[in-house]
Amino acid sequence: MFSIEIDKKGLLYTLELLAVAVVIAASAHFAAREIVAWSAPAAPEDVSFSELPAVPDENSFYIDPPAGVPAFLTRDEIKKKREALVWEKRDFLFVDMDQRVVSRYGGGTAQSEFPLIAPAGGEPFFEAPQGLYTVQGKAERHFSQIGRRYFPWAIYLYGNYLIHAESQGKSGGIQVAPNHARDLFAHATEGMPVLVSREDSPAEVVFTYVRKKRIPPHRLQNL
Numbered sequence: 001m002f003s004i005e006i007d008k009k010g011l012l013y014t015l016e017l018l019a020v021a022v023v024i025a026a027s028a029h030f031a032a033r034e035i036v037a038w039s040a041p042a043a044p045e046d047v048s049f050s051e052l053p054a055v056p057d058e059n060s061f062y063i064d065p066p067a068g069v070p071a072f073l074t075r076d077e078i079k080k081k082r083e084a085l086v087w088e089k090r091d092f093l094f095v096d097m098d099q100r101v102v103s104r105y106g107g108g109t110a111q112s113e114f115p116l117i118a119p120a121g122g123e124p125f126f127e128a129p130q131g132l133y134t135v136q137g138k139a140e141r142h143f144s145q146i147g148r149r150y151f152p153w154a155i156y157l158y159g160n161y162l163i164h165a166e167s168q169g170k171s172g173g174i175q176v177a178p179n180h181a182r183d184l185f186a187h188a189t190e191g192m193p194v195l196v197s198r199e200d201s202p203a204e205v206v207f208t209y210v211r212k213k214r215i216p217p218h219r220l221q222n223l
Contacts, residue, residue: 070158072131078197081132085193093184095128095163095174097198102163102176104187111187114180117166128161128174133194138185153181155188163194 073081085092089108096102100116135155142154142164151164151173163174165181174196176184 070129070131070133070161072129075130075197075199078130078132078195081193082195085195090193091187091189092193092195093163093188095194095196097130097174097196102174102180102184104184106187112180112183114176114184117175117177128157128196130196130198133157133161133196135188135190135192135194137190138188140185152178153185155185155194157194157196163188 082094085105086108090105091107092105094103094105095116097116102114102116103110104112104114134157136158137156139154139156140152142151142156142162151162151167153165155163157163161173163176163181163184165178166175175181
């Protein structure tokens with residue numbers, strides 16, 4: 001008759017080790033989730049934007065790079081593309097940074113022309129280079145995490161390049177009066193061509209896409 005002897009102390013010690021391992025694994029998983037939720041890239045110190053309390057918008061733009069990469073064109077190419085869009089009777093926007101106007105075309109015909117608002121000490125980082133863009137999306141109130149401010153009636157062109165209503169403080173981008181921004185916003189559709197013409201555009205453009213991070217809801221109260 002065989003008998004099995006059980007080392008009770010050894011078994012208890014093994015169970016204790018397993019329990020400790022489970023606790024460590026659970027703690028590591030929780031810590032990893034908290035790090036992801038709280039981490040965000042450092043923001044430039046001297047960039048500011050608009051005016052309302054900090055609540056992130058629901059638009060998902062900036063979380064992933066848009067599909068429509070802009071084509072940086074010469075002035076002659078911009079002129080030819082504008083003529084082609086008119087001939088094709090397309091809806092599009094034409095931004096003339098030298099004449100300080102943005103024109104809205106419908107069916108190849110100019111429908112409205114709005115003056116641009118000169119930015120107050122505008123940031124070059126947000127100045128769109130000359131080229132052909134497409135509307136990637138839009139938001140009635142775009143919240144910028146960089147400046148903790150809003151851009152009303154924002155039309156997304158690419159990355160940090162926007163058309164929006166004028167905002168307080170130092171800012172860049174393509175700015176128009178609020179009622180004009182609302183008109184452009186109402187007529188802008190995803191995929192609509194946007195031509196930007198400017199004499200001071202650099203010959204070579206090096207573009208860096210800036211990812212936007214959402215603010216976890218439990219951190220909003222600390223802003």
